[in-house]
Amino acid sequence: MNFPTLDSFGHDPWWLVAAKALAVFVFLVLTVLVAILAERKIMARMQRRLGPNRVGPGGILQSLADGAKLALKEGLTPAGVDKPIYLLAPIIAVVPAITAFAVIPFGPSVSIFGHHTPLQLTDLPVAVLYILAITSIGVYGIVLAGWSSGSTYPLLGGLRSTAQVISYEIAMGLCFAAVFLLSTTMSTSEIIGSQHRHWFILLLLPSFIIYAISMVGETNRAPFDLPEAEGELVGGFHTEYSSLKFAMFMLAEYINMTTVAALATTLFLGGWMAPWPLSLIPGANNGWLSVVWFVAKIWVFMFVFIWLRTTLPRLRYDQFMNLGWKVLIPTSLAWVMVVALIRAATQGAADSTRTWVLAGTGLVAAIALIAGIVRAMRVPDDIAGPPPTTPGLGAGFPTPPLPPHTREVTHA
Template sequence: MLAADREFPALTDFGHDPWWLILAKAIAIFAFLVLTVLVAILAERKVMARMQQRLGPNRVGPGGLLQSLVDGVKLALKEGLTPAGVDRPLYLLAPVIAVVPAIMAFAVIPMGPMVSVFGHRTPLQLTDLPVAVLYVLAITSIGVYGIVLAGWSSSSTYPLLGGLRSTAQVISYEIAMGLGFATVFLLSATMSTSGIVAGQQSRWYVLVLLPSFVVYAIAMVGETNRAPFDLPEAEGELVGGFHTEYSSLKFAMFMLAEYINMATVSALATTLFLGGWQVMWPISLIPGANSGWVPLVWFVFKMWCFLFVFIWLRTTLPRLRYDQFMTLGWKVLIPFALAWVMVVAVIVQATRGLSGTVTGLIFGAVGIVATAALVATIARVVGGSAAPPPPTPDPAAPFDPMAGGFPVPPLPGQVVPGSRPHSIKESTDA
């Protein structure tokens, strides 16, 4: 079938565009991401204000619509301060490392079918690869180096702790995310993003791979350092985390990377589980609903549904304790995702000769049971009661500096066994 007769792109459709069309696609993606960030920041402040029964930004522009743009200009024009003692090359390079991979990851996201641009038949996607999903995982992992280097190069305690937390967070949740992708690969028999979208013409993978979708939805929040998983920049514990020592345009670049990463993981969730740019039945029965430029609207709408959930979570849920966060990743999500991959592989092999409807019903039934078990386990881990407080020490009992397992200095009035009490005057005279 010729490319002009197909709506779904194939790998052979990429690499044949003229240079000006490739450049136009790259510029369009960059402009789309920057505009998405500006709108997302304003929408976040507006939605959070609405949920918290306050006004939110309403001064700059009609209804406060220009607030994000003005904030960006203000950050760009502010004086950039570099603290003394930082590792200057890494300190300046960290924001760049954080933002550039965030933009590059969007290159393989399919935003629409084959369209005509000035007579050239081309897919609404910059490029595609046989391992496009693995490319997204690899390129987003590089972006984490920006956070780690920002904490290391700042030569400050709190940024260093934030960078270390980010390292542990990415290692923990990227494993679960990759295992969630593996089930999609088993069903679609491809790692190409355009091929995965084409494999969802009859049914979206969220209907048959619901547990994988739940695992990915949790992991993508952890990957982007968003509440309730914003531990690398917990202001209640680490002042500002890895970007405490950053200001002006360098701070704005970290914020830009965060919101672009949110858009990227939302677009990837749309591609892998919600049919990509395809609209659901019965709207798909309308002639032209899944052809031309119209699917771009469906893609943006689905992506913004995920972005709204990010905002909703930040407004609703408190930050997790670090032990709960690590327990959720290593003891719940990773073992469950690994077991679910094995279950999907067994079902795929066992239903090879059955019809698609029967296979879908089996996947749906098993997926609902597995999802219910996963949600119950998460509720038990995250919603469990805090550890009981330690007993109050008896003032009359002898002081033991190693009672808690590590040395503790004595409080006023307590005496370490084997030493004689002394007065403040004796200490001053000494």
């Protein structure tokens, strides 16, 4: 296999760089259109209903129609908003979501019109940290949207988003640290190259579980959609937005879903490499076929996003905070220390020895992590217990007794 390295970048002509950037943008927009339609179809299937089936054959043009409708709607700006920030917030949300994909590898090096180039826009020595930093900027769009709207519910949604990012980005960053220790690089293309023998999901299972939970929280998706909880916040941070500005927030959410799914694929699932046993087929990891494996892995995560939204209720705020601060962050920190100790202890040992030690320790740690998650999600006894009873009324909810009969029943 031809794994690109940092030396493989910086040699493309300008028109090839522009073509790559355009291809990434088109891929993200098309993925959003398909993801919205797939989400509505899959949720309908799970809930035993039809879903969109009017626009186009089988409803396949529904997302396009919705996008055109949002673009053509009248944009309303409520009185009392901080107008410059109110208009800038959707842009701040969507631009970092797109630019974060610049360092995501789609495949190995291929030949395009005689130029040998990697299927990746660019790469950096700190590419993963670049993704973490640029996606953090996108959260400012949500926070500023809530603050600039001049309304109570959007402000509460923005504050919730701030707490959510602080709670879950720490755990996510510690997951990255374990990958850096094992691959000895922060470059996305080289991280994929370091997984040519074993995918990191097999060696760093606790990191993968923590990242999978954190990426749902980072994208404000159910059951972590507290910043836009319609039950108590009407619509959350985007309550006062309409038309194209609302569509930009929606676009940013789905692009962020694609970005975190692509990052999980890159860090833990071998990136564009074919899964076993398909990897045994000659040429399975070469050329444009690798893009198929990469996109397929992304859509596995996208399906899980939809599955979670359809099946799980929204967490209470105390459950949400307990999970982040009392389970994910301490476990991530402890696991990074364990990985560092194992790497130092097996420095002169064979690769197979380090692999078995990491895999076995990771399995035990993953079981302990799942037990901690179940415990954190447990409803306290003062909430889950039986309702209070009133003396003389028996167990269950208190209900008033029936009034005594005062009339005599006479029979004719």
